[in-house]
Amino acid sequence: MHDIGHLLVPGDDAGHGRTGAAAVRELLGTRVARLVEPHVVAKRYLAATDSQHAAKLSASSRRTLVSQGGPMTSTEAVAFEADPEFAAALALRRADDAGKVVGLAVAPLEFWRPVIERVAAAQPRM
Numbered sequence: 001m002h003d004i005g006h007l008l009v010p011g012d013d014a015g016h017g018r019t020g021a022a023a024v025r026e027l028l029g030t031r032v033a034r035l036v037e038p039h040v041v042a043k044r045y046l047a048a049t050d051s052q053h054a055a056k057l058s059a060s061s062r063r064t065l066v067s068q069g070g071p072m073t074s075t076e077a078v079a080f081e082a083d084p085e086f087a088a089a090l091a092l093r094r095a096d097d098a099g100k101v102v103g104l105a106v107a108p109l110e111f112w113r114p115v116i117e118r119v120a121a122a123q124p125r126m
């Protein structure tokens, strides 16, 4: 779900986290949106603080990192570390990057439908 913003606004590498968060908020809730939005920020954080992680970024991620603001400054990193969803955002980002392996065998999208439906069903409706 975290990269749905790429499908909704093609080419907006810097804004796809915000676009995706806005798109999933009503269906999947605030917490999912709060994790979708900062996955770009988490990439910038890891690029600044984890040289091993940064070295493993895909070619595409390295290219888009520039348009997303580049590695965080130390001031930005300290502010991000104070985010209540900091650890979860980093976990999502690491999973995102770990999945960027050409030819990796993964479950089809349909495999995740029951999980998405359970999360959606648990959200309060207005």
Ligand SMILES: [Fe+2]
Binding pocket: 002, 003, 016, 039, 040
């Ligand atoms: Fe992304």
